[in-house]
Amino acid sequence: MTMAEGDLDTQGWQVLDRAHYLHPFTDHAGLRQTGSRVAVRGEGIYVWDTEGKRIIDGLSGLGCVNIGYGRRELVTAAAEQMLELSYCQSFFKTTHRTAVRLAEKLTSMLPGHLNHVFFQSSGSEANETATRLARRYWDLEGKPGKKLFIARELAYHGSTHMAASLSGIPPMHYAGGDIPLSNVHHIRTAYQYRHGAGMDAAEFGVVAAGWLEEKILELGADNVAAFIAEPAQSAGGALCPPETYWPEIQRICRKYDVLLIADEVVMGFGRTGKWFGLYKYGIEPDIMQLGKGITSGYLPLSATVIGDRVADTLIDKGGEWAHGYTYSGHPTCCAVALENIRILDEEKIIENADATLVPLFKAGIESFADHPLIGDARCVGLMGGLEIVKDKKTRESYAYEAHIGDHCSAEALKRGLAFRANGDTMSLMPPLITTPDQLAEIFAIAREALDATAKHFG
Ligand code: PLP
Numbered sequence: 001m002t003m004a005e006g007d008l009d010t011q012g013w014q015v016l017d018r019a020h021y022l023h024p025f026t027d028h029a030g031l032r033q034t035g036s037r038v039a040v041r042g043e044g045i046y047v048w049d050t051e052g053k054r055i056i057d058g059l060s061g062l063g064c065v066n067i068g069y070g071r072r073e074l075v076t077a078a079a080e081q082m083l084e085l086s087y088c089q090s091f092f093k094t095t096h097r098t099a100v101r102l103a104e105k106l107t108s109m110l111p112g113h114l115n116h117v118f119f120q121s122s123g124s125e126a127n128e129t130a131t132r133l134a135r136r137y138w139d140l141e142g143k144p145g146k147k148l149f150i151a152r153e154l155a156y157h158g159s160t161h162m163a164a165s166l167s168g169i170p171p172m173h174y175a176g177g178d179i180p181l182s183n184v185h186h187i188r189t190a191y192q193y194r195h196g197a198g199m200d201a202a203e204f205g206v207v208a209a210g211w212l213e214e215k216i217l218e219l220g221a222d223n224v225a226a227f228i229a230e231p232a233q234s235a236g237g238a239l240c241p242p243e244t245y246w247p248e249i250q251r252i253c254r255k256y257d258v259l260l261i262a263d264e265v266v267m268g269f270g271r272t273g274k275w276f277g278l279y280k281y282g283i284e285p286d287i288m289q290l291g292k293g294i295t296s297g298y299l300p301l302s303a304t305v306i307g308d309r310v311a312d313t314l315i316d317k318g319g320e321w322a323h324g325y326t327y328s329g330h331p332t333c334c335a336v337a338l339e340n341i342r343i344l345d346e347e348k349i350i351e352n353a354d355a356t357l358v359p360l361f362k363a364g365i366e367s368f369a370d371h372p373l374i375g376d377a378r379c380v381g382l383m384g385g386l387e388i389v390k391d392k393k394t395r396e397s398y399a400y401e402a403h404i405g406d407h408c409s410a411e412a413l414k415r416g417l418a419f420r421a422n423g424d425t426m427s428l429m430p431p432l433i434t435t436p437d438q439l440a441e442i443f444a445i446a447r448e449a450l451d452a453t454a455k456h457f458g
Contacts, residue, residue, distance in 0.1 A: 045057055056445070064295075064296065067343055081336075082332050090324070107305070114307050120327075120328060121301060123292065128163065140318055148219055150212060154169060155167050185219060209252060226260070228261040237385050240378050266383075298340065300333060353432040376389075386426040406421050408453040417445040
């Protein structure tokens with residue numbers, strides 16, 4: 001501490017923040033004009049700031065605080081683990097019981113072939129592991145030409161070089177680093193509102209999956225290592241595929257011997273109303289990534305779960321695989337993950353959310369279809385998107401420079417709701433412990449924010 005923190009008011013914190021703290025995904029020149037909101041405390045679905053204002057976290061942080069803020073059991077689990085064994089590396093024929101327990105627990109919750117777990121600290125790192133592993137697998141299988149990755153437009157897979165390359169959000173590619181790397185190719189995503197007008201959902205799902213087959217044929221199946229996708233896209237704007245999409249994607253991957261990588265960093269641990277998105281959509285991935293909800297955001301941890309096919313080759317033919325992180329399997333993070341999973345399980349938080357909250361959420365999201373600004377209202381589980389358009393008939397969007405989504409976010413924040421703009425799509429991902437009354441409040445504020453935005457732009 002370099003200053004008497006007790007003496008600082010909001011402005012004081014904002015001055016220090018501006019002077020020293022570079023934030024992720026932030027226009028710092030803009031931030032200098034407005035200053036940051038300074039959060040101080042969280043409990044349940046609420047966060048309070050230095051002004052004493054209570055904000056409903058309609059986004060579960062960044063899609064991670066699934067069991068809500070302030071669960072003491074997680075604090076106790078962390079403290080006990082730190083006192084017992086605060087750190088343990090796993091590189092040199094060493095292991096520790098908490099990571100082993102967590103690896104076993106995760107595999108027991110997943111389909112039978114997903115038997116092996118590699119730990120990292122973030123979703124981006126999990127995607128590095130998954131893609132390095134896919135390349136390694138094909139090298140060991142004597143197919144070193146299979147080097148290319150196919151990902152989707154509007155995807156978000158993280159911010160390291162490879163993860164940002166896999167991401168299909170254009171500003172990320174202008175952000176420096178010569179990305180996307182040349183081994184990544186993008187296809188259109190299952191975004192029916194923009195790419196499937198006039199088709200019914202089932203038909204569109206098959207058409208959208210066909211874009212993968214076209215790309216594999218264009219690149220040559222012998223050159224393609226893997227296809228990577230989220231079960232439903234979160235940061236891309238709550239893009240939820242029709243039921244016909246994933247079975248077809250799976251069939252295409254098998255047909256051309258392309259590995260299927262499911263990024264469940266957001267969807268895992270209940271976001272779709274099921275424990276994992278693969279149960280919602282019937283996906284059988286070769287590799288899947290978990291993060292965020294694995295600890296409900298209390299500590300950083302991610303897991304790359306690896307199917308027998310890939311793991312057997314790595315183990316039987318691979319020798320040493322020179323890949324890993326200092327904090328792979330960090331004991332404290334693993335202890336918190338185990339406790340988080342215990343709470344989710346024993347309190348039936350996901351099952352209860354699926355039974356009571358998900359239908360209310362769906363009805364709430366769909367009720368915005370009549371709003372003059374909303375062109376499309378879509379959701380799966382507890383992830384919803386309301387796409388703002390200028391003209392509902394032609395589906396024309398507002399000009400990017402209008403930043404209408406950001407305007408709506410600001411209107412919601414004024415009224416005490418964190419309601420995020422992904423481009424022009426307003427996203428909601430409330431904690432799984434939200435009550436029906438709290439959900440009603442979220443939708444009421446969201447509507448007020450949209451009404452105020454419509455008035456401003458009208
Ligand atoms: N994958 C998905 C689907 C994500 O949404 C994110 C982050 O939002 C990541 C990966 C990257 O995770 P992290 O920010 O922990 O690196």
